[in-house]
Amino acid sequence: MSASPSNVVVANGITRQFGEGDTSVHALRGIDVCIPSGELTAVMGPSGSGKSTLMHILAGLDKPTAGSVHIAGTEITALGDTELTKLRRRHIGFIFQFFNLLPMLTARENVLLPLTIAGAKPGPGWFDELIGRVGLTDRLTHRPAELSGGQQQRVAIARALVSRPSVVFADEPTGNLDSTTSGEILALMRSSVEEYGQTTVMVTHDANAAAMADRVLFLADGQIVQELPRSSPRDILLAIEKLGIR
Template sequence: MEESFSRNRALRRESVRTAGVTKVYGQGGAEVHALRGVDVGFGAGEFTAIMGPSGSGKSTLLHCLAGLDAVTSGAVWLGDIEITALTDRELTKLRREHIGFIFQSFNLLPTLTARENILLPLEIAGRRPDPRLVERVVERVRLADRLGHRPSELSGGQQQRVAVARALVSRPEVIFADEPTGNLDSNSGTDLLEFLRVSVDEFGQTIIMVTHDPHAASYADRVVFVRDGQFVHELDRPTADTVLDTMKKLEG
């Protein structure tokens, strides 16, 4: 498996990669080793899912990859930039200009309309939106008739679609998604996953998603499995069945 992983990694143009990443919470007898020397890469223009048993470190890994949490040791690169060497100010700028986020809590501002929420990151960064891209994204996520509505006037699925559109219109180098279907019903969740798939296939977006759902993972190009804070396995062209079988083995 290690030889196969090394060969695949050598052939893959990586958007994000790690080297020996560890994350330790607490001190002394209260230490918790959430990540234990993780070496893994994520292909540019690919949809990658991160999976693992509860407490495996998958969400911690995502947060370290996105610069939302500092590593204890090791390094994380976004393209050619070592984000673990940046100051807090530089890291904030990098996240604003190069990274998009989709979380299960949506994180929309309640006083802004859907359109205003979508364009907010560009406004904060002082960048002008590309009208054609905005129109294309809005059409793809089926929000054209809801742009004037505030979050309280939208369903959960529509709110999550606003969050997806917000992440896409700034053309980030990579989008990180943390359990994005967690608060959605099955139909809305499937819609969201199809939108993510489209963003990779039609927009060339790089997406890294943490999920516990084999169905959600089946939309990815590749699944990376984490157990006890370590990278342990990967699947290319996953199906819900192959993901479920792998998870059963890991949990066993």
């Protein structure tokens, strides 16, 4: 697998072992994966199969035990903290299941935080466009505690998108939301791919969510065991059943 410009992320031979000896856990057992530009990639698999571990390693939040990760052409696993922080700021957005907003900041301040830290400002019109797209125009002065779960996740999505990163990772972005709100958030994730060409990798347990993706990767026991192109919820459920990884 090569680091061609059409692949925003290229990972080779990723392993991740937690702990040593008898109690050690092999969370990832040799993952090769490329994330093509401008696509939505879904990652599915049973609890404990290594989905979050993989997201964290691809996003530079954790280091693999072995293997390499290229983000936008740069090998990140050997970077020092300062360089990695700079690269992450420029190239990576991350959306967590539990939002991870700063409680003392308003919605506006939370969204702008990645730019504020970098001493930057959004391009003209971009902040208003983005806030309109995520539907937060009349909520910008509220703090997270004054927002619903869906609104908090909208803030987190806008925060991930505001710096126009090369790739956004979302780890079960709807895992903490009711089904109606989940549908809205998923539509938003899809529209950021359509409208902004935002390369996105999303972990989900939901076949309907995965059916919105251009590609679905299935993880089991720390390995990628299957890959589907854009598929119907039915075909995704059938694949899960065949793999016996429910």
